[in-house]
Amino acid sequence: MGGWQLIGNSRAVNALASAVSSGSPARSYIFAGPARVGKAAAALRLAQALNCAADDPPCLSCETCRRIGEAKFADLQTVTVEATTDGPAHKAISVEQMRDVEATVALAPYEGRKRVVIIDPAEEMSAGAQNALLKTLEEPPPHVVFILVSADADRLLETVRSRCRRVEFGLVAAAEIEAGLIERGTDAEQASVLSRLAAGRPGWALEAAVTPALLARRDDALDAARSLAGMDLADRIDAAEKLSDAFKRDRVAVDETLAQWLSWWRDIVLTQSGAGDAIANLDRREQIAADAERLDRARVTAFLEALRETRQHLRANVQSRIALDALMLRVPAKRQEGAPTTNT
Numbered sequence: 102m103g104g105w106q107l108i109g110n111s112r113a114v115n116a117l118a119s120a121v122s123s124g125s126p127a128r129s130y131i132f133a134g135p136a137r138v139g140k141a142a143a144a145l146r147l148a149q150a151l152n153c154a155a156d157d158p159p160c161l162s163c164e165t166c167r168r169i170g171e172a173k174f175a176d177l178q179t180v181t182v183e184a185t186t187d188g189p190a191h192k193a194i195s196v197e198q199m200r201d202v203e204a205t206v207a208l209a210p211y212e213g214r215k216r217v218v219i220i221d222p223a224e225e226m227s228a229g230a231q232n233a234l235l236k237t238l239e240e241p242p243p244h245v246v247f248i249l250v251s252a253d254a255d256r257l258l259e260t261v262r263s264r265c266r267r268v269e270f271g272l273v274a275a276a277e278i279e280a281g282l283i284e285r286g287t288d289a290e291q292a293s294v295l296s297r298l299a300a301g302r303p304g305w306a307l308e309a310a311v312t313p314a315l316l317a318r319r320d321d322a323l324d325a326a327r328s329l330a331g332m333d334l335a336d337r338i339d340a341a342e343k344l345s346d347a348f349k350r351d352r353v354a355v356d357e358t359l360a361q362w363l364s365w366w367r368d369i370v371l372t373q374s375g376a377g378d379a380i381a382n383l384d385r386r387e388q389i390a391a392d393a394e395r396l397d398r399a400r401v402t403a404f405l406e407a408l409r410e411t412r413q414h415l416r417a418n419v420q421s422r423i424a425l426d427a428l429m430l431r432v433p434a435k436r437q438e439g440a441p442t443t444n445t
């Protein structure tokens with residue numbers, strides 16, 4: 102059983118598959134779109150399709166496909182941010198890392214047909230790294246394909262973007278995620294729940310299906326999102342400090358928390374707008390309805406916008422503490438029982 106086997110984004114996948122079968126893949130790609138929708142998985146599939154010797158690649162069962170799937174293939178190079186344990190957790194992809202790439206891509210493929218370089222998250226390349234990459238993109242060796250994976254592709258230099266074929270990935274319908282989970286062995290009831298909670302992100306659903314801790318983390322994040330509205334300012338500033346410390350250790354986890362907060366507050370706005378059927382967190386419908394009743398709609402809408410901005414700012418390396426303090430100042434307060442129905 103071969104093929105690309107990704108959940109959703111069939112238009113992007115079909116475009117890639119036909120570029121491979123017609124023998125005209127681009128030298129460099131940007132896979133753009135939200136987190137956890139399948140960009141990184143598609144990058145591995147493209148690497149497999151370019152190197153698999155089957156009639157209709159990728160077969161996903163040959164030695165080549167298997168080793169690329171496990172990222173253990175000599176001609177597959179993945180460039181990513183390096184984790185740090187203290188100081189600013191964020192370390193950009195450096196010029197030195199790109200110099201390594203430059204040296205490797207000059208060599209002919211060792212065991213496959215194409216060298217594939219995946220840069221993920223590409224927007225984390227420093228300006229210097231992007232300029233170093235640019236030199237290679239201007240005269241790419243014919244046996245090399247670059248794939249820049251990015252949830253924030255507009256942060257890449259225009260000169261880099263213009264050298265790449267852009268492939269857009271989007272959120273995936275819950276029904277498609279549900280079917281994909283069932284195909285992969287998740288039982289129907291769990292698939293139904295996870296596909297709704299995934300909010301369009303099959304990568305999250307696939308991980309949650311095998312990692313119960315992910316669901317527990319989601320529950321914690323939603324509980325925290327809900328409790329914000331009942332906190333006084335001192336507690337909220339305290340929460341900002343904790344989140345900022347966590348951000349220094351694990352920015353991906355904090356981004357995921359903020360994504361869950363967004364989904365919670367978006368559900369409240371939806372409910373306040375009479376679109377309660379469209380909420381993502383169906384298992385929390387009653388809590389959401391109760392909070393929608395108690396919170397001022399204009400303030401909730403403003404807070405939702407603040408959450409979006411904060412995620413952008415944190416990705417752009419604004420000081421986390423300042424960004425999170427500012428966010429906490431905009432938390433909508435619950436109306437007191439019997440108090441007038443407008444917030445000041």
Ligand SMILES: [Zn+2]
Nearest residue numbers: 153160163166
């Ligand atoms: Zn194969």
